[in-house]
Amino acid sequence: MSDQLSQTFAALADPTRRAILSKLSLGEANVSDLAKPFLKEMSLPAVTKHLKVLEKAGLITKTKEAQWRPCKLNAEGLKDVSDWMEPYKAFWEESFDRLDEYLKTVTNKKKKRKSHGNKK
Amino acid sequence: MSDQLSQTFAALADPTRRAILSKLSLGEANVSDLAKPFLKEMSLPAVTKHLKVLEKAGLITKTKEAQWRPCKLNAEGLKDVSDWMEPYKAFWEESFDRLDEYLKTVTNKKKKRKSHGNKK
DNA sequence: CGGTTAATTAACTAATAAGTTTAATATAAA
């Protein structure tokens, strides 16, 4: 995996971790607060591990306050994802470019054949 | 992992797969075309597997044309990612809401302390 | 038909991920 963006995507590829981020978007929270909604499904150390994944991906920051570890959302890491997505937006925001590209390749590929209008 | 969005994020958590999507954004391509840039680093079956991951995530569609398998970008799956990101955008597009939330939690947490204006 | 090209399948290995339970650390509070 290795690279930063891959690490970020991998961190987001888990519903528990996404729920944690969502919670943190409302403000700081410490580990046991964040864990509470999941303690029926998994143990506290499991949540700690999820937090570590998020931290390594740079999506949250953990600080110290007595025996608590307040966590804070670090949304700049999400910006990298957003930037990566940018060029693809044209594909779902109705775009002429998209259709353009598509048709170009189709006509190239099927130049030698006669039927080129019956596939879906 | 299980859910759709997680599967999509997981599929994106690999630079080879992202490169494949990028290539496909320029138009259809069959498997060996897509594999070509990676054949120094990995085998053809490895690429086949990456394509399968992308296909299962709904990010590409593979069709049949004689012995070729033209692949096409399916960017609607990326829209789901984009939608998920939406609420977080406020955090990096300089937003008053964000600062607002942040300060609220900070002042709550540090009510008993005196210094609460020297963080960043 | 026989060979070539395109792609997949099968069987396997090694590394990583996600969870567990038990134990340890550190701070606060009585």
Place this chain on the structure above:
DNA sequence: TTTATATTAAACTTATTAGTTAATTAACCG
């Protein structure tokens, strides 16, 4: 100083992922 609370660490298990090589399928072409 003891006890309770918050969190992490260690050791382990199981499942999944990413890759390999060798074999197979399928379609085309001379």
